[in-house]
Amino acid sequence: MTDATATTAASGTLLRVAGITKVFGTLKANDAVDLDVAPGEIHALLGENGAGKSTLVKMLFGSLQPDAGTIFWKEEPVAVANPMQARALGIGMVFQHFSLFDALTTAENIALSLDEATALSTIAERAKALGDAYGLPLDPNAVVGDLSVGERQRIEIIRCLLQKPELIILDEPTSVLTPQEAEKLFVTLDQLRGEGKSILYISHRLEEVQRICDRATVLRHGKVVAHCTPANETPASLASMMVGADVAAVQRTGAGSTGEPLLEIVDLVRHAASPFAVPLSGVSLTVRAGEVIGIAGVAGNGQGELFEALSGEVLQTTPGQVRLRGKDSGRLGISQRRRAGAAFVPEERLGHGAAPGMKLSENLLLSRHRTDGKAFLGPLGVIRSGAIARSTKRIVSDMDVRKSAEDPEAAALSGGNLQKFIIGRELDRKPAIMVVNQPTWGVDAGAAAHIRQALIELARSGSAVLVISQDLDELFEISDSIAVMHNGHLSAPVPIADATYEKIGLLMGGAEPGHAARDMEVQA
Amino acid sequence: MRPGTWKFRREGEEGVIRIELVKRPQHSAFFSAMSPFIAFGLTLVFGAILFAAIGKPPLAALYSYFIEPLSEMWSVHELIIKATPLIMIAVGLSVCYRSNNWNIGAEGQFIFGGIAGSLIPILVPGFQNAATLPLMMIMGMIGGAAYGAIPALLKTRFNTNEILTSLMLVYVAQLFLDWLARGALRDPNGAGFPGSIRLSSAAQLPEIAPSQGGAHLGIVFAVIAAVVVWFMLRSTLKGFEVRLIGSSPRAGRFAGFSAPGMVFFAFLVSGALAGLAGISEVSGAIGQLRETISPGYGFTAIIVAFLGRLNPLGIIAAGLVLALTYLGGEAAQISLGVSDKVARVFQGMLLFFVLGCDTLIHYRIRVAGRAIASAMEKS
Structure with a gap:
């Protein structure tokens, strides 16, 4: 990987973005973003949901127009007016959500995306040849509806490669793949890099970024917070770049008292309801009157599943797994839990x-x-x-x-x-118990402060408050202790006095010794 | 093929073309309200073209179709008789459709209401007192609701598509009624003709103005049902639940409402109202159980529900309009000599234009994709 970086540095940049800014209403989705991609490089674009990754690549692909800044393609300034022009330049994109027609065959789907009319039989031959060359075998006559997710992604990649792009943008490609399918994808990506093609790889999975990416650009709240070489970083350091390590000065209204336990989660287990859901394994936590407990974690590690289990939208198998004000409530529905004094605010508004x-x-x-x-x-x-x-x-x-x-x-x-x-x-x-998922997601700073203040005051008036958030700054600002969710496990809460960004970041990467031991037990 | 995508072959070319509906960022409230009227206007225009095409004078034809039936008192009564089941069924369907449950089988629930409600007067003809009619109406509602519960059960228990099951159950109901009318419930003194004994006067719904025409008490039930359901949807927690689950199912679950419970509620309410319409038709309009008791009211009521914007008060007006197409069809058959199937054509056009207007109010059309020149051997 260091070799690749060294050679590309000599040969100039393929794509360079300077001072790109995009504003939606009052929200600066991209704020003076700089980024450069060298030929033959896999470049990671890292950031939390809402950090501005999608906005940036949409501008690179011509789906959105920047409000300020310049895109340089092979050191020439270009205006990318639409995706067709992006493809003509040599930029291809594989979207996270496939745009394929289930009822059409592989070849017909590819035909629909081409800008010039081409015979279906020619397309089928070329697609098959490309697929064989890159280890992406596909059957041009197969109906897409019968294919697996991994096979569908192959069609999207082949469709992109047919345009002979020099830069391929992959938007969270592994989020829909099994580990085995992901392995195959990495081999293909390696091969493409070997041929001098560049890849802009969007992800928030730190392990794979470290494994396959030469360099990384980290976005946070629309701004570039770092350019780095993933190989020289640790998952914890990457995580702390993503979520931000600048501690805001916090004025607390008194320390959290330890009153009676109002919300108790006792060895909560939930099996994965769908192939993409995260199972909860033995989550335990107690929230007492007067305190705010935060749950940190990278998105998609089981926070949504935990919220649904606590709210009663999904019931537990045994009543004792969730206790509200000392009463077993695991089999109660959401209305009954509300009547027991609990209140819930879900992530999606x-x-x-x-x-x-x-x-x-x-x-x-x-x-x-x-x-x-x-x-x-x-x-x-x-x-x-x-x-x-x-x-x-x-x-x-x-x-x-x-x-x-x-x-x-x-x-x-x-x-x-x-x-x-x-x-x-x-x-x-x-409410005596308040469970909030992402209280200030996409909310402007003033409103966010208002909401956080209100949550602290609720706790100080004697309620138990549980806040699930991906914003570490927010959790450090309002929590009395922070627990971390990783892969369906919840760490023991760390009292705020002992919590550091490094410690929490380490837990977010799943590196806690306790977790490793538990994983080994499960496997044994 | 997926809707919106077409394969085509033309002059040796073969290709795929895609037509997309793109959601409009904002839709016009004015056109939303006007859509039933625009649809009705378009139906008249195309109806005129249709008559002209088969060689009938268009204006005279439209006159005899839409105006003549309203010119005499007895035919106004006929209009009300036809509108009664349409309104009653469509009011129930509005609850279904508002809650996102697609009950297409009201025709079957109507038939089962007719059967269940007429069991007492047919099997126990001697039971004639003040309780006869109320019992018949209740039995009819139970019959319709029970038949409506089948697709609800299949949907909640086995995740079956209710459109298919409710529709298929219509044919079961039709054949079952046919079998009853020719077999188990046939009038033994009927000279072998299908059909039950005539209902006694104690088992027939009284007429509202006997001196003028045959409209029966059913229309009162229909109007009461419309007003009650309108109030329920607008001002009660149950109505809020119907609308919430229909528009945002996940928010409905977060509110603590039960989605399977709503499936049953919607199907039981619409089934009961269709059943009440069925027994009202048998008891008020026909006077016996025949091998067919409906000229497709259960299907036409779907048009009524949409033409009335799924609003029970709008449905009263829409029911009268659709009833007119039935009467007009009969009138046109007599005065113009055209098939009474024209009524179906008008109903179909009306539904098509209402749904078309609604779609274009919310979406605009975009053509994507193109022809692909091809010398393809396989197909």
């Missing part, structure tokens, strides 16, 4: 925490119809719109929700304002 096409007042009813049935519902379940309107108004003013109409649809609010409303909807109940 539209479509999960709120219904996009419904008014704010109706979205208030969404999570409160069982806990506040007396106030909001009359006989025969008739909705008391007056009482609901008053509560909605109170939440809107308490949380400073900015809206354009008296009672707008949820989808009409900005993400941050809707999140403030959803959190406010739960805080308004003064």
Whole structure:
């Protein structure tokens, strides 16, 4: 790998991006991003969800136009107006979500993506030849609907290679592959690099980036935080670059007291519901009155599965796995858990925490119809719109929700304002237990501070607060202790006084000795 | 083939072409509200073209189709008789469709309501008192609801597509009724003709204005059902649940509502209303159980539900419009000598244009893909 870096440094850059900026409304998705890719290099683009990776590559591929900055292709400034032009330059892209028609054959799908009309039989021959050359065997006449995910990805890669690109952009290619399929992909990528082609490899899987990438550019909140050589880094150091190591000065409102345990998770087990889900294995945690406990972890390590299990959207197999205020609640549904004093804020706002096409007042009813049935519902379940309107108004003013109409649809609010409303909807109940997943995802700094303050105050008033977040800064700011989720395991919580970014980063990489021992036990 | 993709062969070329619907960022509220009227207008225009094409004077034909049936009191009563089952069924379907449950089998639930409701007066003809009619109506609702519960059970238990099962059960119901009317429930003194004994007057729904025409109490049930369901959907927690699960199923689960429970609720409500429509038709309009009791009300009610924007009050108006196409079809058969199947054509056009308008209000069309010149041997 060092050889490759050395040779490419001599031969100049293939792609160079200087000061690229893209603004969506008030959000700077890309802020003066610099990046260069040498010929024959696999270059990793690292970053958390929402760090701006997709925005950047969409501009490289012509799907989006930058607001500022320049793209240099072979040291010439270019404007990439659309994907067709990107392909003409020699930039190919394999998307994370395939754009294939199930009912068509492999060859027909490839034909649809070509810019010039070509005979199907010619396409079939060329695709087969390319596939054999790169260890991506495929049957041009197979109907896509019958193929596995790995085989479909091969079609996407072949389709891309047929355009003879010099730069191939791969968006999280291994997220849909089995380990064995991923191994085969790495061999192909190695071969492409050997032929002098460049690859821009988007991922947040640190192990594979270390294994196959020559250099890496790390994005965070739309900015480049580092250019580095993955081989010289550790998973922990890469993780801390991704999530940020700049500790904000925190003013705490008193240390977390240790009251009675309100939320107890006891050896929680959940089997994977789908091939891409993460199973939970023996998760245990106690959250006491008055404290905020944070759960850190790289995305997709079981946080979503844990949230669903705690909220009661998915029930446990035995009642004792989740205990609310000292009562076994593992077999209770979400409404009963709410009535036991718990409140939940899911990661996704539209479509999960709120219904996009419904008014704010109706979205208030969404999570409160069982806990506040007396106030909001009359006989025969008739909705008391007056009482609901008053509560909605109170939440809107308490949380400073900015809206354009008296009672707008949820989808009409900005993400941050809707999140403030959803959190406010739960805080308004003064819940004894609050479980929040990604409280400030995509929320602007001011609103985020407001939400964090509200969570701390809730805990100080005697509630138990559990915050699942990928933003380490946030967890260090509000938590009394931090536990780390990795591959469905939850570490023991680290008290904030002992927690460092390095320590948490190490746990996020799965490097805790305790984990290794447990893994070995499982295998034995 | 996947919808939206076509293979074609032309002048030795073979290729694939793709037509996509792209969601509009914003849709016009004005056109949304106007869509039923635009659809009706388009139906009239194409109806006129249709009549012209078969050599009938278009304007006179449209007059005898849509205006003439409204010119006399007795035919207004006929209109109400036809509108009654359409409204009742469509009101139930609105609950189904709003909650994203695609019950296409109301015709079968209608038939089972008719059968179950007429069991008492046919098997126990001597039971004639004030309880007869209410019992028949309740039996009809139970019959329809029970038949509607089958696709609901299959969907919740085995994840079966309810469109297919509910539709297929229609044919089962039709054949079962045919068998009953020719066998088990046939009038022994009927000279071998199919059909049950005539219902006694105590088992027939009274007419609302006997001196003017035959419209029966069923229309009152239909209007009450529409108003109750309208209020339920608009102002109660149950209605909120219906709308929430239909529009955002995951948010529905987060709200603590049960999706399988909603499948049953929707199918039982729509089944019960279709069953009530069935027994009302047998008891109020026909007067006996015959081998066929419906000219496709259960299917036409699907059009009524969409034309009424899945709003029970809109459905009352839409039911009257669709009832008119039935009457017009009969009138056109007499005065123009065209087949009464024209009614089906009009109904089909109306549904096509409503759905077409709705689609174009929410999406625009984009053609992607192209012809691929080919000398392909295989196909």
